[in-house]
Amino acid sequence: MSKQPRNIPTDRQLVDPVLGGDTPAFSEIISMTEGLVAQIVCKMISNEEDRKDIVQDIYLKVFHYLKGFRFQSKLSTWVAQIAYNTCSSQLQKRRLLLHVLPDFDMDGESLSSGRQHTVRAAEETDDSILKKELTGILQAQIGQLPPLYQTLIGLYHQEELTYQEMAQITGLPEGTVKSYLFRARKMLKEKLLSKYKMEKL
Template sequence: MHALNGNTPTDHQLVEQVLRGDTRAFAVIIQHTEGLVAQIIFGMVRHAEDRKDLVQDVYLKAFKYLPGFRFQSKLSTWMARIAYNTCVNYLDKKQLLPLPEGSEAELPEDETATAALSRKQLHDILQAGIARLPPLYQTLITLFHQQECSYEEIGQITGLPEGTVKNYLFRARKALRDNLLLQYKKDAL
């Protein structure tokens, strides 16, 4: 893998190398994006047996359409968009795509509960709560809070207007909060 001054190759360099037939460059693209692609797919698709096929489908599409990549976004954003669209198409075919509903509030910070639970337990509780959300909400929360994508980048990935992304994130957080409060109250009984 050739890079300028021994640094990590840029998106432009990687794409140019792949287009010249360097399959090692595509392996680097996979390496750089596999975490994001996996998070999107695992967040949207519940059927484990289909996840592996979808990951392969995403990278086959990326390889096929790479000559059309115009650098209007980061390569990782483009890959995330392919992953998102692939999942939406899969869910649509299986008629599993729920319509979003609801509005937001921040998660309450109960200091005594937080102090009693380890960081790992809190993470597990949040992940379980996120897993109960509709796939679109899971994806938005993952992209914004875990991948730290901007509203603009999320809009590019999902094809949603920025205002809609903000609105859906607001609703997703409220749904997560409500689910966690309901679960917490049930467990306390």
């Protein structure tokens, strides 16, 4: 039987006081879900001022619709769903959800001029890349991905969510989530190898 760690409140312990009228208890829900919400909002919305408004909007929705939460999913997943829907409707207004920056090639093919090229690049870079440098370069490359891909990468590789949870949050079929993640990784790998190849030259 799995035990709930003592210092992490259960979803019921978080929700019930708020529904009982203890509004300040809502700050606990914010602190428990803020990281996940940041993962979505920061990847989907680039402007800091817009983020502020959107985060407010998200948590006010969470507060007002909390009595509709049925405990059928994790509270964090439900909050993340609201965050994703709020951000995506914002992006859809501007048609930016799957928008890609000009430097990136969505099919990822033209970046690699063949298998041998990437193989050599990998061999050359394996030893020379410092982890810190890699993190910085990757961060910049991730920033060029479409907002949806950035979000999925963050949710999977940093928040360690399952495909099922990610599908729940985004409303996409699990297969689509997997496919988008696969494409995002492929694009990043090729971009990374291409960058190091260029630097070596």
